[in-house]
Amino acid sequence: xxxxxxxxxxxxxxxxxxxxxxxxxxxxxxxxxxxxxxxxxxxxxxxxxxxxxxxxxxxxxxxxxxxxxxxxxxxxxxxxxxxxxxxxxxxxxxxxxxxxxxxxxxxxxxxxxxxxxxxxxxxxxxxxxxxxxxxxxxxxxxxxxxxxxxxxxxxxxxxxxxxxxxxxxxxxxxxxxxxxxxxxxxxxxxxxxxxxxxxxxxxxxxxxxxxxxxxxxxxxxxxxxxxxxxxxxxxxxxxxxxxxxxxxxxxxxxxxxxxxxxxxxxxxxxxxxxxxxxxxxxxxxxxxxxxxxxxxxxxxx
Amino acid sequence: xxxxxxxxxxxxxxxxxxxxxxxxxxxxxxxxxxxxxxxxxxxxxxxxxxxxxxxxxxxxxxxxxxxxxxxxxxxxxxxxxxxxxxxxxxxxxxxxxxxxxxxxxxxxxxxxxxxxxxxxxxxxxxxxxxxxxxxxxxxxxxxxxxxxxxxxxxxxxxxxxxxxxxxxxxxxxxxxxxxxxxxxxxxxxxxxxxxxxxxxxxxxxxxxxxxxxxxxxxxxxxxxxxxxxxxxxxxxxxxxxxxxxxxxxxxxxxxxxxxxxxxxxx
Ligand SMILES: Nc1ncnc2c1ncn2[C@@H]1O[C@H](COP(=O)(O)OP(=O)(O)OP(=O)(O)O)[C@@H](O)[C@H]1O
Ligand SMILES: [Mg+2]
Numbered sequence: 057x058x059x060x061x062x063x064x065x066x067x068x069x070x071x072x073x074x075x076x077x078x079x080x081x082x083x084x085x086x087x088x089x090x091x092x093x094x095x096x097x098x099x100x101x102x103x104x105x106x107x108x109x110x111x112x113x114x115x116x117x118x119x120x121x122x123x124x125x126x127x128x129x130x131x132x133x134x135x136x137x138x139x140x141x142x143x144x145x146x147x148x149x150x151x152x153x154x155x156x157x158x159x160x161x162x163x164x165x166x167x168x169x170x171x172x173x174x175x176x177x178x179x180x181x182x183x184x185x186x187x188x189x190x191x192x193x194x195x196x197x198x199x200x201x202x203x204x205x206x207x208x209x210x211x212x213x214x215x216x217x218x219x220x221x222x223x224x225x226x227x228x229x230x231x232x233x234x235x236x237x238x239x240x241x242x243x244x245x246x247x248x249x250x251x252x253x254x255x256x257x258x259x260x261x262x263x264x265x266x267x268x269x270x271x272x273x274x275x276x277x278x279x280x281x282x283x284x285x286x287x288x289x290x291x292x293x294x295x296x297x298x299x300x301x302x303x304x305x306x307x308x309x310x311x312x313x314x315x316x317x318x319x320x321x322x323x324x325x326x327x328x329x330x331x332x333x334x335x336x337x338x339x340x341x342x343x344x345x346x347x348x349x350x351x352x353x354x355x356x357x
Numbered sequence: 358x359x360x361x362x363x364x365x366x367x368x369x370x371x372x373x374x375x376x377x378x379x380x381x382x383x384x385x386x387x388x389x390x391x392x393x394x395x396x397x398x399x400x401x402x403x404x405x406x407x408x409x410x411x412x413x414x415x416x417x418x419x420x421x422x423x424x425x426x427x428x429x430x431x432x433x434x435x436x437x438x439x440x441x442x443x444x445x446x447x448x449x450x451x452x453x454x455x456x457x458x459x460x461x462x463x464x465x466x467x468x469x470x471x472x473x474x475x476x477x478x479x480x481x482x483x484x485x486x487x488x489x490x491x492x493x494x495x496x497x498x499x500x501x502x503x504x505x506x507x508x509x510x511x512x513x514x515x516x517x518x519x520x521x522x523x524x525x526x527x528x529x530x531x532x533x534x535x536x537x538x539x540x541x542x543x544x545x546x547x548x549x550x551x552x553x554x555x556x557x558x559x560x561x562x563x564x565x566x567x568x569x570x571x572x573x574x575x576x577x578x579x580x581x582x583x584x585x586x587x588x589x590x591x592x593x594x595x596x597x598x599x600x601x602x603x604x605x606x607x608x609x610x611x612x613x614x615x616x617x618x619x620x621x622x623x
Contacts, residue, residue, distance in 0.1 A: 207474075208472070210474060210475055210476070211471070211472045211473060211474060211475055212461075212465055212470035212471055212472070212473055212475045213470050213471065213472060214475070215454070215458055215461065215462050215475045216462065216470050218451070218453075218454060218458075219451045219454060219462055222451035222452060222453045222454060223447075223448070223450065223451045223452065225448060226448060226449055226450060226451060227451070227462065228432050228433050228436070229410065229432065229436055229439075229441050229449075230436055230462055230463055230465070230466045230467075230518075231433050231434070231436030231437050231465075231466050231467035231468070232433055232436075232470070233431075233433045234433070
């Protein structure tokens with residue numbers, strides 16, 4: 057039981073970095089960025105290849121992060137310079153990344169069994185119980201990234217980035233190059249996603265070309281769960297909510313797995329969670345209309 | 358100060374919907390001019406302001422601001438010199454951000470933005486003072502999200518944002534049109550007060566002919582993409598709303614009586 061809990065916490069924290077990235081684009085920048093599936097795998101692929109080749113795992117993780125920054129920038133350039141729609145820009149980068157990720161790894165998957173990873177290094181350096189090493193490392197990294205994101209969004213550039221997602225016309229009239237803001241937001245977001253992929257690969261001790269499939273929806277589900285349960289009154293609260301959403305989401309998955317659902321049904325379940333969340337305002341509206349009609353009040357009155 | 362030379366704008370060029378929204382408009386504003394801009398629906402008033410602000414480039418002509426040719430500058434590079442308030446209160450503020458965040462973004466209008474913390478104690482006190490001048494109780498709601506404010510409050514806030522750092526040029530596009538009469542008057546009075554205090558060069562679009570004559574220092578009328586009337590000084594002082602209507606009919610060759618909106622918005 058305790059194992060299951062730490063397992064959930066590990067996963068929730070490491071994936072939370074990806075969820076923060078999804079939050080930055082989908083919620084703050086209001087940009088439906090589909091690069092995520094590709095950049096998550098890219099992070100795992102870069103980190104695993106460098107570690108497998110005997111490289112320093114910390115360096116491998118940083119390089120993975122930079123790969124994500126670059127991937128996000130590509131989507132940004134497609135959208136802002138060439139005026140390709142946000143959805144298509146993301147899909148194009150994601151599709152391209154599929155080939156790139158295979159090139160990076162040189163095969164469909166890499167095993168890191170018994171390899172030296174940031175997690176083993178961190179655990180032994182601090183003489184931690186290996187059972188909790190990932191959780192402690194995850195808490196530190198998520199804490200650092202979360203705080204950094206919060207502080208960044210409160211800077212002059214950060215406010216301009218938020219406003220780009222909120223009211224693009226207004227912030228342009230205030231002298232901000234909104235194209236540059238989108239580029240920056242997309243790069244940062246995918247940097248976080250790749251970092252998440254790099255850490256997840258090291259934690260599960262393998263990377264494969266399909267590890268990012270469905271990541272966007274998993275990220276969205278986590279964001280939605282967190283926002284609904286914890287709230288969005290302030291930026292600080294929302295960032296905490298998003299991280300908690302990731303942990304809760306992984307917990308739900310672990311639970312239904314225990315209840316006998318096949319792991320291959322995860323994605324369907326995730327899609328259902330997102331559908332329910334996105335459809336509920338509409339359903340609520342219908343329901344209220346129906347109630348009014350029963351009372352004999354015209355809904356238009 | 359502001360000089361437009363032969364500016365034209367064509368929408369949907371080379372299609373059956375082709376529309377000549379600005380037809381060879383030349384207009385020159387002196388420092389401190391407060392122009393009220395009137396004209397029927399679709400006359401090209403908003404298009405004119407958008408071309409000046411750089412929302413889209415003109416298809417012909419040049420635009421100069423303080424002797425500088427700004428025709429080819431993108432909107433965000435002109436923003437430092439131009440403050441704007443739009444007709445729709447939702448357009449001028451970021452709804453999901455707080456009052457003070459909106460203000461601090463406006464305060465940095467046209468300046469380099471960096472990785473410094475945006476809001477400090479000092480600014481807060483100053484914002485509070487400025488908000489107090491609006492007389493709408495906004496000084497106590499610095500950390501409220503702007504989406505929670507009323508249309509009038511948002512419009513007053515947008516006006517404050519547009520003039521927080523003195524713009525060389527202030528563009529107001531029917532900025533009181535969507536407000537209830539009382540709030541509209543409050544915002545209009547605020548506008549006159551700020552423009553007079555800062556001695557701003559201003560263009561204000563309005564549909565109210567009386568306002569067009571009583572507010573500001575100069576009245577410009579447009580029709581079908583052309584400037585058909587431009588009066589100031591004694592000539593303007595003598596003019597009545599009825600004269601203005603007659604002059605407009607003579608210049609444009611159409612009857613104003615059929616233009617519902619011009620008459621209705623009294
Ligand atoms: N983005 C656009 N695309 C195509 N046509 C446009 C566009 N913007 C304006 N037009 C057309 O250009 C003409 C001038 O429009 P504009 O908005 O400048 O009028 P206006 O004088 O501001 O009118 P109103 O008093 O109704 O606001 C109109 O015929 C309008 O249909
Ligand atoms: Mg208009």
